C-alpha cells in the first residue's frame with residue numbers, strides 16, 4: 354500500500370510470510386507518518402472557538418488550516434515508541450560499524466551529566482556562578498593534553514569534522530602569520546573522507562597520496578611530493594584500514610623540514626589511548642572524538658564533541674574561548690580579553706557561539722575518571738584484542754586484504770572478493786545481516802579496498818557476543834556461496850525491504866504535502 358507520497362506504508366502480500374489485516378507482523382508494528390495519523394479534530398484537547406477578530410493583515414492572513422498533525426497524548430506516545438522499535442541501537446546489540454566506535458555508553462556518565470549543577474546551567478550565566486563547570490572543562494582539557502602529550506587544546510569544536518576544520522584553520526592562520534601562501538594539502542588514500550573535504554573547505558587544493566600494498570601511506574610518494582606549496586599533510590592514524598601508520602615520526606620530520614604542518618585525524622584514538630602519545634610523534638594538530646574514544650552517545654543518541662590538541666607551534670593560533678586558572682578560580686577567556694593578551698593575540702577566532710558541548714564534557718570526564726589512566730590503556734588493548742579476534746575468526750572465509758601484514762588495530766577490514774562468481778556484493782551481505790538481527794558493518798569504505806567491509810567490535814563486547822556475530826557472518830557467507838539467489842532481495846524480515854537509497858538521497862521528500 355502507498356501513501357499519498359508514493360511511500361510504501363504496508364508490506365505487500367507477496368513480501369510477507371503471512372498477510373495481516375493491520376500490516377503488523379507479530380510484535381513488529383506498522384506506523385504511518387505523524388501527518389497521516391493526526392488531525393486537528395483528534396488533538397485530545399477541546400479548544401474554544403476562536404472569537405471573530407479584526408483582520409489587520411490587509412487580507413494576507415492564512416486562508417486555510419496548516420494541517421498540524423495533532424494527536425492525543427497516548428497516540429503521540431505510541432507513535433514514537435513504535436518508530437523507536439523499528440530502529441537499531443547500541444543498547445539492543447553489537448553495532449559493528451567500522452570507524453564509528455559504537456561502544457556502550459556507561460550509565461554512570463549519564464547520571465553525572467544530569468546533575469543539576471551541570472545540566473541546568475546556561476552559557477550566559479555569570480562566571481562566578483559556574484566555577485564548577487569551568488573547572489570540569491579545565492580538568493578534561495588537562496586529561497586530553499596529558500593523554501596526547503600536546504601543550505594546548507581547543508574544547509569548543511562540536512564534532513570530528515568540526516575539529517578538523519578547527520585544526521586546519523589554525524594551520525592556515527600560522528602560515529598567513531609568516532606570510533607563506535601555500536595552496537596544497539596532501540591526503541593519503543587511507544584517510545577518512547572528511548579530511549579532503551575539510552582541506553577543500555579551507556580553500557586548499559587536495560592531492561591524493563597512494564596507499565602501499567600493506568595498507569599504509571606510501572611514504573616515498575609522500576616525501577617526493579613535499580615542497581614549498583604544501584601547507585599540510587592530513588593523516589588518519591590509526592588509518593581507515595584499521596592499521597597503525599608506523600612512519601609518523603619520519604613523516605612529521607620531513608613535512609616540518611619542508612615548512613608544512615601535520616594534521617592527524619585522531620578519531621581512532623580509542624585504538625591507542627594510553628599506549629601512544631601523538632605529541633611524541635611530532636604532529637601539530639589532532640582532533641579527538643569524545644563521542645567515540647570517550648564513549649559519549651552519538652549517532653541518534655546525542656551530539657558529538659571534537660576537541661583539538663595543538664603543538665607548541667600552533668598553540669598561539671588556537672581558537673577562542675579557552676579556560677584559564679586564575680588566583681581564586683577559573684575564568685573563561687573570550688574574544689576581547691584574548692586579543693589584548695600576549696600569548697593568544699594571534700588566535701584565528703571563534704568557532705561556536707558558546708563554549709562547546711557541556712553535556713559531552715561531563716560524560717567524557719566521568720568515563721576517564723572511572724577508568725583511570727590504567728583503565729584507559731586497557732580500553733585500547735581490549736578494543737584491539739576484540740578486533741583481532743574478529744579478524745582471526747573470519748579470515749579463512751572472508752577476504753582480508755591486509756591480514757598478511759600482521760594484526761590490525763581496533764577494526765578488521767575485509768573485502769567482498771570471497772563472493773566473486775555469485776553476483777552478490779558487500780551491499781547484499783550487509784542487507785542479509787539485517788535479517789540476522791545485526792546492524793551492518795561499514796560498507797564500501799575505505800576506498801582503498803574494493804567492496805570494503807569494515808568491522809569495529811569495540812572493547813565493550815563480550816566474547817559470547819563476538820562469537821554470535823562471527824557465527825552469523827560465517828553462516829551467511831556459506832549460505833550465500835551455496836544459494837546466492839535467496840540473498841539478492843535481502844532483507845526479507847525487516848520492517849522495510851530494500852530502499853532506493855540513491856533516489857532517497859537525490860530526490861528526498863522532505864516536506865509533507867497537505868492532501869486537502
Ligand SMILES: *Cc1c(COP(=O)(O)O)cnc(C)c1O
Nearest residue numbers: 452512513514545547618620657
Ligand atoms: C568519525 C570519524 C570522523 C568524523 O567525525 P564526526 O564526529 O562524525 O564529524 C573523521 N575521521 C575518522 C577517522 C572518523 O572515524
